[in-house]
Amino acid sequence: MIHIEPELLDKVNTWLTPxxxxxxxxxxxxxxxEDPKTLKESFYKNLEFGTGGMRGVMGIGTNxxxxxxxxxxxxxxxxxxxxxxxxxxxxxxxxxxxxHNSKSLAKIVANVFSANNIEVFLFEDLRPTPELSFAxxxxxxxxxxxxxxxxxxxxxxxxxxxxxxxxxxxPPQDAEIISIINALDYGAIKFEPNxxxxxxxxxxxxxxxxxxxxxxxxxxxxxxxxxxxxxxxxSLHGTSITAVPETLNRAGxxxxxxxxxxxxxxxxxxxxxxxxxxxPEALKMALELANKTHxxxxxxxxxxxxxxxxxxxxxxxELVLLNGNQTMVLMTAFLTEQWKKSNKIxxxxxxxxxIVSTPMMQNIADAYNVELKVGLTGFKWIAKMIKDFPELxxxxxxxxxxxxxxxxxxxxxxxxxxxxxxxxxAAQAKAEGSSVYKKLIDLYVNHGMFKERLxxxxxxxxxxxxxxxxxxxxxxENPLQTVNGSKVIKIEDYQLSTATNTINNTVTPLDIxxxxxxxxxxxxxxxxxxxxxxxxxxxxxxxxxxxxLESAAHFQSTENKLETKIDAIIKDMQLH
Numbered sequence: 001m002i003h004i005e006p007e008l009l010d011k012v013n014t015w016l017t018p019x020x021x022x023x024x025x026x027x028x029x030x031x032x033x034e035d036p037k038t039l040k041e042s043f044y045k046n047l048e049f050g051t052g053g054m055r056g057v058m059g060i061g062t063n064x065x066x067x068x069x070x071x072x073x074x075x076x077x078x079x080x081x082x083x084x085x086x087x088x089x090x091x092x093x094x095x096x097x098x099x100h101n102s103k104s105l106a107k108i109v110a111n112v113f114s115a116n117n118i119e120v121f122l123f124e125d126l127r128p129t130p131e132l133s134f135a136x137x138x139x140x141x142x143x144x145x146x147x148x149x150x151x152x153x154x155x156x157x158x159x160x161x162x163x164x165x166x167x168x169x170x171p172p173q174d175a176e177i178i179s180i181i182n183a184l185d186y187g188a189i190k191f192e193p194n195x196x197x198x199x200x201x202x203x204x205x206x207x208x209x210x211x212x213x214x215x216x217x218x219x220x221x222x223x224x225x226x227x228x229x230x231x232x233x234x235s236l237h238g239t240s241i242t243a244v245p246e247t248l249n250r251a252g253x254x255x256x257x258x259x260x261x262x263x264x265x266x267x268x269x270x271x272x273x274x275x276x277x278x279x280p281e282a283l284k285m286a287l288e289l290a291n292k293t294h295x296x297x298x299x300x301x302x303x304x305x306x307x308x309x310x311x312x313x314x315x316x317x318e319l320v321l322l323n324g325n326q327t328m329v330l331m332t333a334f335l336t337e338q339w340k341k342s343n344k345i346x347x348x349x350x351x352x353x354x355i356v357s358t359p360m361m362q363n364i365a366d367a368y369n370v371e372l373k374v375g376l377t378g379f380k381w382i383a384k385m386i387k388d389f390p391e392l393x394x395x396x397x398x399x400x401x402x403x404x405x406x407x408x409x410x411x412x413x414x415x416x417x418x419x420x421x422x423x424x425x426a427a428q429a430k431a432e433g434s435s436v437y438k439k440l441i442d443l444y445v446n447h448g449m450f451k452e453r454l455x456x457x458x459x460x461x462x463x464x465x466x467x468x469x470x471x472x473x474x475x476x477e478n479p480l481q482t483v484n485g486s487k488v489i490k491i492e493d494y495q496l497s498t499a500t501n502t503i504n505n506t507v508t509p510l511d512i513x514x515x516x517x518x519x520x521x522x523x524x525x526x527x528x529x530x531x532x533x534x535x536x537x538x539x540x541x542x543x544x545x546x547x548x549l550e551s552a553a554h555f556q557s558t559e560n561k562l563e564t565k566i567d568a569i570i571k572d573m574q575l576h
Contacts, residue, residue, distance in 0.1 A: 004036060011043045011062055019187040020068065027060050044462060049178060053160030053168065055149050055535045058101055065157045067108045071189040073159055074109050074145075076181030078116035078190075081142055090118040093139055093201075095132035096147035097239050097304040098265035099157050102126065106147045109159075114197040115190035124202040126265055128239045128305030130414035133166040134209045135201065137411075148304040151276035152536060154268050166411035167383025171513060209416075210243060214251045216407045217420035219338045225431035226252045231423060232295040234259035234286040236275040237266040238303030243416045251420050253427075257293050259286050269303070277302055277309025278402050278454075280321050287311060287319050295319075297426045297436065301415040306379075307402040308415040310422055312436040315556075325358035325452045326440055327422065328398035332361065333443055334425050335396045335406065336368045345370060350389070352382045352397030352405075355494070355517060356529045356542040363447040370395065376494070376515045377531065379403060383411040400452060400542065441552050449549040451562035455541040455575045456533075468532045468539045475518050475530055484565070484572040486522040493518055526569065543569055 004012070012032065016025050031039040042061025047054055047069055054073065058065045081090050092113050096102035103126075110120045121139055123132075129146050136144035144162035152158070161169045161177070169177065231248065233256055235241040241263055248256050262271055262285060269275040272282045277300045286298045290311070298311035298319060310327050314320045322330075332351050339345050350371040353361040365372035371392070375381030377399060386394045386408045398404035403413030406421055426436050444450070459467045476495075480488050481502075492499045494517040497510045519529040529542040545565045549558050570576070 055158035111193035168380035240305035
């Protein structure tokens with residue numbers, strides 16, 4: 001007889017009660033008899049809400065995405081909404097991506113809401129995540145759900161919750177809802193739908209969303225400049241194919257070459273190892289097409305179309321991938337410049353970024369006399385800034401992980417509008433005899449040259465989670481005193497909400513929600529952040545270095561110097 005811990009057995013036995021269907025029960029019995037390791041992985045904890053909602057492997061068990069874990073979320077959310085909006089006819093919008101089971105899971109979620117007397121607007125087919133944020137506000141819904149696991153591997157799916165303002169759930173609501181969900185019995189889930197309360201939506205919302213993206217992402221680019229720009233685009237088998245080509249078309253861009261092999265949505269993502277535009281390999285086919293068609297710019301989006309990867313031609317005419325920090329500073333500086341030209345900057349504006357993104361954003365904010373607000377990783381915090389400071393106007397903002405938000409009509413990262421925005425920058429630059437790459441160098445000359453690199457270490461399963469936890473404990477208990485020979489002068493610990501000046505040992509509080517992040521600042525201006533991912537089994541190290549760039553002529557030698565410095569930091573910290 002295989003030994004199973006009593007606590008685990010209690011959880012497993014719950015799933016052998018009549019609240020669960022026969023198929024689920026039979027599968028669990030097989031695991032008990034034949035595969036205790038998978039049984040443990042499936043039940044050892046409850047799937048939790050992280051940076052981007054709830055994300056996990058699909059399958060049976062409390063630590064998996066399935067009809068019961070999502071049903072329980074939805075029942076708890078329904079109960080919460082009835083308690084905070086008493087007497088109102090509640091409304092929710094639901095969207096889903098290209099992943100396996102996304103459509104059927106979205107219908108199950110819709111069924112549970114409708115069974116709780118909540119009106120549901122369910123997209124008829126897959127749609128980009130930013131369109132859900134837009135639709136929620138457009139239809140005056142109380143809440144919105146997206147079924148997506150973004151760029152995670154094919155076996156994953158997920159559940160993201162949005163609130164009335166169009167932004168994702170933030171404290172204290174998230175904790176209130178989670179406590180209601182955790183206290184729920186699986187038998188309390190109402191799965192029987194009230195079909196009369198479910199309305200399918202599609203084209204009308206698409207048109208409104210695309211028109212809004214064109215309005216917010218266009219900046220007086222002459223048609224002649226648009227005609228000259230040669231764009232290569234790939235949807236990486238995801239949802240962006242439903243919105244990006246039409247957005248570019250309506251904005252007047254006609255030279256758009258689409259990577260046909262990656263056009264059709266497919267949850268297996270057959271042509272890429274990972275459908276993540278942060279990974280250079282993901283844009284390989286698009287780069288090949290651009291070299292064939294003499295493309296000026298390459299853009300690829302992740303499966304739910306909230307992140308974008310961009311490649312442009314460098315000074316030698318070769319296509320190079322920009323990182324998320326580079327696209328963020330390009331788009332932020334361009335947007336802020338447009339606001340300045342329109343005389344819209346009056347001291348009541350802000351741009352936004354995150355604690356692990358490039359410090360160069362502060363220099364741009366200072367140059368334009370706008371405020372920079374910095375939050376934790378995740379666009380829900382930027383959406384919260386917009387909500388918390390209604391007296392301020394939000395220009396735009398982003399994070400290093402390839403996400404950007406243009407204005408506040410969508411309250412999440414939005415690769416549809418951002419794709420149009422980067423094309424506007426490219427078209428205007430080309431028409432001036434410049435390029436996106438040259439514009440980036442100009443920014444470095446004006447605001448300082450910053451270079452970043454991300455090191456990700458993957459640690460899967462129970463052992464992996466423990467290893468990541470231990471790495472963060474070690475970093476806190478034995479903090480670095482020097483990095484690559486430069487003295488650590490400040491340590492920010494977002495778990496403890498403290499910033500420690502290591503020169504005079506003074507500690508000041510950090511006015512930002514708690515998070516498992518540790519940041520070292522050194523005497524020579526380097527910044528190194530450590531952060532376990534909230535959505536993947538990874539620990540991430542964010543390295544940023546900077547120096548003055550005297551002129552564009554010194555760009556290559558200065559870049560080489562900064563790259564060498566990052567290599568030395570990686571070697572010193574043994575991050576191989």
